[in-house]
Amino acid sequence: MKEALRYLAGVAGPSGFGSNSTAEQVTEDSPCLIPPQLTAIITGGTSGIGAETARVLAKRGVRLIIPARDVKKAAEMKERVQKESPQAEIILLEMDLSSLASIKRFCSEFFSLGLPLNILINNAGKFSQKLEFSEDKVEMTFATNYLGHYFLTEMLLEKMIETANQTGIEGRIINVSSVIHNWVKRDGFRFGLMFNPLSYNGTRAYAQTKLANILHVKEISRQLKARNARVTINAVHPGIVKTGIIREHKSFITDSFFFLVSKLLKTTSQGASTTCYVALNQQINGVSGKYFADCNEMNCSSLTNDESLGRKLWKQTNALIRRRLWQPTSENVNLQMCIPVMYRPLQ
Secondary structure (H helix, E strand, C coil): CHHHHEEEEHHCCCCCCCCCCCCCHHHHHHCCCCCCCCEEECCCCCHHHHHHHHHHCEEEECCCEEEEHHHHHHHHHHHHHHHHHHCCCEEEEECCCCCCHHHHHHHHHHCCCCCCEEEEEEEEECCCCCCCCCCCCCHHHHHHHHHHHHHHHHHHHHHHHHHHHHCCCCCCEECCCCCHHHCCCCHHHHHHHHHCCCCHHHHHHHHHHHHHHHHHHHHHHHHHHHHHHCEEEEEECCCCEECHHHCCCCHHHHHHHHHHHHCCCCHHEEECHHHHHHCHHHHHCCCCCCCCCCCCCECCCCHHHHHHHHHHHHHHHHHHHHHHHHHCCHHHHHHHHHHHHCCCCCC
């Protein structure tokens, strides 16, 4: 109850920010001393929270790489951002996050640019009401929200470590999760049924991917600390944000209900604030493996602190990716040179 009242009142937490803080506010105050020439990759950067994150980071002088399935939509976003920030450097590259082959192509293109990489924001998300499968024969919500971001992170991790070593600037990875991860119980978190379910429930599938996002953060954080790498990884809950979904409900009853509920929802700028805070704010230097909401560190599900579960998920995900990557197709053969050693087939 106390946390709910703090949220509704917008009371600032230890960071000095709270639920009412905007992305611009958390990146303009004195604790946010942004080093020059930072480069960030933002998935889902063409709309919603991702687009607002991109706009604010560009305004703060961060070079942006935006992977997008819809390049036309990405170009429109770029034009809007550069109207406000004419000096913003924004590079658009095509990528379908649900496709492992597409992620490989994106990474290959990004590496060919010869740019550093300081920040990776795994923001894109999908909520599918019906059962769909990706081209890799993986349930679409799982493929997009978790598997694609997992693989993208693995492909880019060495570049981030290299950049941190060369520049002396801490690298930061942010996984956008959700408070809905708390809905998942241990007996409902079974890897095989997540990517190939016998029965499907959209809300359950979404919640499972958001729990997996945090377990990924915890496991990669442990691995980075073991390597003494100067790269952190954290999860964020953006809050429940006003979107076009609300406007799709036309009846009087639902309109009235959503009018009332909307008073509890965040604006897009408020929703992007925690991501921007964790990406840029210097108050959290060295903080890794944590979960943030309303720009403050918060507790999350007890399942996320189960190291054996996180390690098991990491191993199972590696095995799944290796199987999908090494199905005998000509495209996989052509792309094998850009796959990290950890994904090469066992000899």
